[in-house]
Amino acid sequence: MSFVIHKRARKYFGFQDQRMFHSTPREQDSGRELLLFDAYYACLLVGTCLSGLGREGDLESTYFIEGYPEPFRNSKEFIAGLIVEAELRRLDTENYSDRDFEREIAKLLDVNSPTRLSEEAGIAKSNLYAAGGFEFISDKIQPKPVSAQEFLLRFHDFWENEVSGK
């Protein structure tokens, strides 16, 4: 199992013909186009920040990418850290012992994995946080963005107004 995105995410982000926001003109340098993983990552940011786990049943049946794409290679520890931080925060609300916390964190991380996340627990949790984040984004950012530039601007505004303060 690797990264799996929310069932409605492709449509929301206009992903078609291997392009995000496909109706916009292509960039001359295709390396500048946003990736589907960018959408996943944005959803993960929101999901982990708001500790919002999505439902297993909302995920697509198969993964869209195995491991991080090249532009995210340097962010692997941060992403793993975000998930751990979110989990610690989430579990802090329950009656967990210190041993329980340690046990949960140990399940998430796997230093031998290129993503630094264990396949069974870490990535599964990542997918659920991303699904939860997508629900929030698709609910709040309407009408849906139609270009990379517009998405970045509106997502940042949305973060400032709707996410970071909560």
Place this chain on the structure above:
Amino acid sequence: MKIRITGWRAKNLRGYLTDIEIDLSSQPKRWTLFQMPNGTGKTTTMRLFRDALIGSNLSADEVNSLKADDTVENGFFELSLTIDDEPWRVEMKLDFRTGRCEYSRTSVGERSGGNKSGRLPSGLRDTLQKGITELFVFDGELAAEIIEDGASRADDSIRALYKLDSFKELCLNIDAQAKKRRNNAASISAAATKNSIGRFTADHKEAEDILVHLLRNERKLLASKAEGEARIDELDTKIGDLSSQQEQYSDELSEIKERIVEDRSAISELTARSTELFRSPPLFHSSVRDRLNSLGGTMHKLKLPRTMSEEFFLQLAEEDACICGREIGANEKKTITENAKKFLGHDQIAVVNQMRLALRDTGQRSETLGSALEQLRVARDGLQLAEQRKLRIEDELEEAGLTEIGEFKNEKAKIEFRLEGTCEALHQLTGDHFDLSEIAWQTNIPACRREVKERLRKRDTAAGTYEFIQKADALKDLVGNVEAGAVSRLRNRIKIATNKYLKNILVNEPLRVASIDGRLLLTTDGLGRKSSVSEGQKLAVSYAFLTALLAEAPHEFPFVVDSPAVSLDVEIRRTVGQLVPSLFDQMIIFVISSEREGFADTFFNRSESDVEFVTISMDPVTGRPKLMNGKEEFRSFHSKSGGSA
């Protein structure tokens, strides 16, 4: 040949021709003026004169259009004339039931003798062919056709009157003789010779067919070239007009377009930079960085990792006994190893530590996503403003009708491209290429002509008629040259004579004939072409041309004219009235009462022995024509009879 009209009779035809007999005597006066109201039969009389002289084949509709009313079943028209002082009569019997017209002629002279059915003899009809008769029994439409664009009426008239078509007939005769000679040669040759003649004839035919095909292609290409060039001229004019108007907008528009390009490039750059920052969680937003920073603190708060790490238990499982002294058997070993996973290992802690190190590194970067997006926002707003400004300018351009310039330029470029191809094809087709080995005669007109000639030579040589054909061709060339010379000299001579008459008719106007080329080309300054003239000027030019033509014609004709002055100014009428009559030995003039002033009245002072005045009106009681001779009746007949209509 000298022709005079001596009278006419008619029965059961339209207007006054319902029952009339006009006798101008065997020695008609030089000028006879018929004054009649409009709609009483002037045009019909003119037409019947022409039909009788030419011997026209009339259709049933044409015959029926002549009948007086629906009660009559037949009618007739008889024209009396003298030809070289011999009296002739041509009768047209019109049967309105069958719609037929039969001609018969009577002559007491040597040429014909007695009453015979049929038209005038062909020798006479040749002189009185349509093109000539329409000149002296003057057809009003001729006036327009003489100077009309694309018409060849002026040349046709010259050709008809001077019988220049006989040159063409001569050439046809030469061709017929050549053909006859070839056929004879072929028929008397031996079988072997016949075969070779047949082969050469087929070869020649093949080359001729290809030449026809090539000439057709040339016509198509020339038409396409002319069309393309005309369109380019048209587009150049439009582009020129629009360009000068567009200049005022162009500076502003190019500046704004430059700005748009710059803004778009900046936006693309800033979007790429923003994406890069977005992809790094601590650079995405300070709140995310804070969360990551807090992770170390949280671990500490939870006392993680504990003193006993995963590695501690894994090492313990390898020992034989625990530190408490209890023995570690296989079961204990398995349980300790499995439970060791519940404790964080050093390497897992290393993940968190690596993150903290990376976090410290990113903290060195002063740039954040927020600041990059702020620049992106400014650039985007700038682009929006620039695009709005561009739209406004384009709206203004459209309102001023200037946006089509681009389309015109595109169309011009396309046509020029096509034209280049057409010119290239024409060059291939018509160019007399020096190196003919590179070009097949089937694709090039000069080469094909040479091939046709060569094959004809072979054929004629085989038939033994080569020399004869050469001579026939030389004769045809000679006839052609004589004809061209004759046309050229006659055109010039008639142009000079026409201008002499015009100078007298249009005293105060500089309108002259510049040249004759199918039609009359007019000028007012001897240089530039004048394409639009008034009705009066048109008539004046045609009278001048006709008088020039007929005055020098090889035969003497009467001049019959209908309403000659109705569209002329009074002053010009007077000049025409004084000038034209002196040019003809017999004139029959149909006028309406409004033409008395300025035109007909110029005849009042002429000798009575030379002028006959006839007034014809329709008796309102009997409905029959009333004929009145004499100047007084003519002078007093006025508009109460509808004569000025």
